[in-house]
Amino acid sequence: MGWADWFVVGFWVLAGAAYCGWWRWARWGNRTQKKAAAGGGAAGVAGSGGAAGGEEERRRIPRGSKGWPLIGETLEFIACGYSSRPVSFMEKRRDLYGKVFRTHILGKEVAVSTDAEVNRAVLRSEGFVPCYPRSVTELLGKDSILKAEGALHRRVHGLISGFLKSPAAKAAAAAEVERSVLQSLSDWPEKGPVFVQEETQKITFVPLVKVLMGMGPGEDLNFMKEQFHEFIQGLICLPIKLPGTRLFKSLKAKEKVKNIIDKIVEDKIQAGEPSMANDVVDVLINEIVTNYLPEMPISLISSIITELMVPGEHSVPMVMTLAVKYLTDTPLALKQLREENLTLRREKVNSGKPYAWDDYMSLTFTHHVINETLRMGNIVNAVWRRAIRDIDVKGYLIPKDWCILASFSSVHFDDENYSNPNEFNPWRWEADGICVSKFTPFGGGRRLCPGQEVSRLEISIFLHHLVTKYSWVAEEDTIVSFPIVKMKRKMPIRVSPVSV
Numbered sequence: 484m485g486w487a488d489w490f491v492v493g494f495w496v497l498a499g500a501a502y503c504g505w506w507r508w509a510r511w512g513n514r515t516q517k518k519a520a521a522g523g524g525a526a527g528v529a530g531s532g533g534a535a536g537g538e539e540e541r542r543r544i545p546r547g548s549k550g551w552p553l554i555g556e557t558l559e560f561i562a563c564g565y566s567s568r569p570v571s572f573m574e575k576r577r578d579l580y581g582k583v584f585r586t587h588i589l590g591k592e593v594a595v596s597t598d599a600e601v602n603r604a605v606l607r608s609e610g611f612v613p614c615y616p617r618s619v620t621e622l623l624g625k626d627s628i629l630k631a632e633g634a635l636h637r638r639v640h641g642l643i644s645g646f647l648k649s650p651a652a653k654a655a656a657a658a659e660v661e662r663s664v665l666q667s668l669s670d671w672p673e674k675g676p677v678f679v680q681e682e683t684q685k686i687t688f689v690p691l692v693k694v695l696m697g698m699g700p701g702e703d704l705n706f707m708k709e710q711f712h713e714f715i716q717g718l719i720c721l722p723i724k725l726p727g728t729r730l731f732k733s734l735k736a737k738e739k740v741k742n743i744i745d746k747i748v749e750d751k752i753q754a755g756e757p758s759m760a761n762d763v764v765d766v767l768i769n770e771i772v773t774n775y776l777p778e779m780p781i782s783l784i785s786s787i788i789t790e791l792m793v794p795g796e797h798s799v800p801m802v803m804t805l806a807v808k809y810l811t812d813t814p815l816a817l818k819q820l821r822e823e824n825l826t827l828r829r830e831k832v833n834s835g836k837p838y839a840w841d842d843y844m845s846l847t848f849t850h851h852v853i854n855e856t857l858r859m860g861n862i863v864n865a866v867w868r869r870a871i872r873d874i875d876v877k878g879y880l881i882p883k884d885w886c887i888l889a890s891f892s893s894v895h896f897d898d899e900n901y902s903n904p905n906e907f908n909p910w911r912w913e914a915d916g917i918c919v920s921k922f923t924p925f926g927g928g929r930r931l932c933p934g935q936e937v938s939r940l941e942i943s944i945f946l947h948h949l950v951t952k953y954s955w956v957a958e959e960d961t962i963v964s965f966p967i968v969k970m971k972r973k974m975p976i977r978v979s980p981v982s983v
């Protein structure tokens with residue numbers, strides 16, 4: 484660009500900044516006048532478009548600021564997300580306006596709740612329905628379980644939960660995960676630096692695909708993994724669907740994943756109705772074929788299965804990776820974890836019996852470590868809902884069509900709920916008084932995560948074999964929380980075998 488271009492750009496930037504400054508100032512003045520007229524009552528309330536009428540009702544609408552025109556408070560929201568304290572955006576506004584406040588982020592006017600009770604009410608109420616960013620809804624498609632409502636949602640949720648919690652599925656999952664963990668860990672010492680974030684993705688994907696659709700290792704699985712990876716890159720992106728854009732590429736990859744799953748479903752149907760469900764696809768086929776449910780087309784199966792693979796690719800491996808990070812930084816916790824797991828390992832070696840699901844679930848301190856990792860890691864830091872009518876929640880009024888963001892991370896980092904919340908302290912889970920209702924890493928209410936137990940199992944199997952057979956030295960790395968939780972350098976460590 485020549486100097487003339489720079490001049491024009493500079494002019495428009497200055498003009499834009501001046502306009503925004505004026506607009507904000509004018510708005511602020513206007514708001515202060517209104518506040519004075521209302522006798523110092525609720526400030527910054529009553530957005531246009533809110534269905535709630537009447538002065539009294541408007542006062543109960545969460546207070547806050549809409550920020551700049553168009554972009555609202557998005558820039559600050561993103562900047563805080565990238566900082567070492569992502570909850571600082573919420574904390575600042577909570578101190579100004581209270582535990583539930585309004586803001587304007589990512590193109591939406593939203594109420595944000597940092598209050599555990601309000602979050603619980605939102606998760607349980609039928610009056611709130613899911614509302615996700617456009618890129619997510621575009622990619623997950625019309626059959627998404629995250630968006631599904633009413634009877635269909637209850638049915639599908641029940642089927643998946645029922646299967647994943649069944650003793651047979653748990654035993655199968657434990658065996659698959661154990662095989663995958665042992666195979667993967669045995670290569671780590673020779674690898675030089677191991678990138679835990681990448682390696683744990685490999686560990687969890689294969690067993691998940693087996694539990695979901697009975698697919699074993701091979702070319703199809705490798706191709707699917709590749710395409711699936713491409714697909715989830717687009718979950719948080721600009722919602723523009725033109726050739727070459729992120730969303731476009733992800734949609735194409737989703738189509739390829741869907742074709743593979745459709746083929747598996749067709750083959751299973753051709754082979755005859757499965758008498759006993761060995762995987763989630765069997766469960767869904769049994770339901771559709773046996774009970775012929777017109778509202779549940781066969782095409783729904785590939786959509787559900789694709790969605791169920793998302794946690795296998797991101798959530799579970801990320802908790803494993805964060806646990807390694809926090810344990811590296813907290814040697815006392817690592818020592819106690821190792822002792823507990825060595826006791827189980829010696830027991831198993833002496834008895835010659837294989838590990839069972841119950842063995843891994845009996846490791847008390849290991850589960851304290853997992854809880855603390857989930858509390859601090861906040862893999863799902865919030866859920867989004869939309870009010871389908873004006874709704875009263877704990878004295879607040881959420882007007883019809885407003886989105887509400889129930890922030891789990893704010894509750895998990897609130898020192899009213901957890902003392903020294905920024906400290907990794909697995910021992911806090913030993914205390915009797917620890918309030919489980921304020922701990923919601925897996926959500927709650929009608930949409931409580933059906934993969935909760937399987938996830939805990941996978942993470943404890945990984946930790947057990949890692950700490951009893953290996954030691955490691957980690958390179959410097961930091962946690963990034965936006966747009967999704969990940970490690971800046973994928974958590975490089977050097978691993979050595981230990982003798983027991």
Ligand code: HEM
Nearest residue numbers: 629640794798799862863866924925926930932933934938
């Ligand atoms: C550490 C790992 C995981 C975390 C932190 C996690 C977290 C969550 C959260 C917070 C929700 C609630 C979303 C909402 O209310 O809108 C959820 C829903 C869900 N999760 Fe997980 N999840 C994990 C692993 C898994 C696994 C392994 C599976 C399946 C194999 C799974 C399957 C699902 C499904 C199907 C839903 C939707 C439930 C519904 O809307 O009815 N999750 N998960």
